[in-house]
Amino acid sequence: MLWYKAWLETRARFLTSLATLTIFCGVFVHHAVYVACSNTFPCAEGWIRPGRQAEFYRLLVVTQEFVVLMWVMAVVLLGMGGIVREKALGTASLTLSLPVSRTRLMRVRVGLGVLEAIALAVLPWATVFGVSWVARMPVLITQVGLYVLLLIGGGLVYFATAVLVSSVVAGEYTAPALAFGVVLLTAIMFDAWLRRFNVWRLVTGDYSIDRNTYLLSEHLPWLGIVASLSTAGLILLASVVVVQRRDF
């Protein structure tokens, strides 16, 4: 039932984000197909004019950049809430009087958040694949898989950051504002001084893209993904410790 409670708490944010991302992806790939095929829309039998395939994949890179932006905003919002927010709303004493440990409460919240974050990555890109397939210009399924992998593997650190912020700050507006601030600041700072370690560029595929074909290389930056996932794990662990030590 804790999963059900967590679902009730996040479903509005999740479904709104999912609808926004999916519609955006559908519309954008429809536009990309139109641009790639120029005046011959829909492309006849998968035929693409010479030089247009790279154009099509370049637009997919742009799609991923927008998807990353919206996905990060969505997972930051999904990371909000939790027992600290419940304290501000006055329901923490009900939740904490249940025979459930704070660790389990956090585990359920994080578990559902990760599942929703995965869904927010998979379904929009599945839409990209579906729309391109209907338009007879299917995106390579491996490319879709790689984009999703980058989004989840690299981007979960943003969700973890949001969970940590919401474990410290209770305000309805201050918590997301602070979380967005941290995300923005780290992106800018890493870009300025530690460009090679910028998670944002990792997630958008900037480190893996072939600038001629605009296809993602199958040699993904695994080290970066593992480092990002490990950082996310550590941040989530810190969140659990913070919540365990807090007074409610």
Place this chain on the structure above:
Amino acid sequence: MTNEPVILTHCLTKSYGTAKAVRALNLSVEGNRITAFLGRNGAGKSTTIKMLLGMIRPTSGSATMLGKQIIDAEGNRELRKHVAYVAEDKPLYGYMTVEQTIRFASSFYPDWRSDVEKKLLRDYELPLHRKVKALSKGMRTKLALLLAFARRPDLLILDEPSEGLDPVGIEYLLQVLVAQAAEGVSVFFSSHQIAEVERVADHVCILEKGCLLVDASLDQLRQSYRRIDLVFASVPPERDFHISGVERIQTHGREMSVFASRNAEAIIARARDLEAVSVEVAPVGLRDIFLETVKEN
């Protein structure tokens, strides 16, 4: 139930910076009875209850509830299976319906009493499909009480349970509390409604500024506390009444009013020695005991 105290604290203290919310509290709440926990706003009642339930970490001291140490997280989780708690503000999830709330809460308690749930649903006339956020304050209180009563607890902790209830609801609540106690449930509740406390409580604890000032059975309090009104021929010397048991003396000219927690006979004897013209002894209600106790401190 054993004869061990259901709640036992030893020098339990909670500080927020330099401010002490609870000071070296030594509390012993026996099982199978209704214990009232009285105190003004900010006296430390809710802080004490939250420490017992593991929501707040004590600064120092120790406590056990149902025989388990409260500061051990796993032990506290285990003991919460046997404790029902209704907080002061009757917290409930506004986004759930009444039915969802009941299903949610019941899933954590294998001993959930469906018969009690059905009876209280009927008696309280709670609308099953209405969202909690659309319920009135009284309805929310009733739902919170239903969740507490139906989980078959060994210990029921209620913080201002009657707040938000109409007179009929309060009457019903008191009856249910007595019935729960009769079934072997230990009840520990805080309230500002002293008339209600006086009707149902077996034992009374009064907390003021984090310190336990009174810890006695209601019968003991009724028997030992007295107000003694004296009239003398001339202005009486107050210092002659500074004897054991005298809590407060008020003098208006030749009239003197002595509030005593015990030793009424000795005070009367002293008054007679001082040739009091009139001696009137009156029993004191819990309301006066409470007011005099907190006023003095």
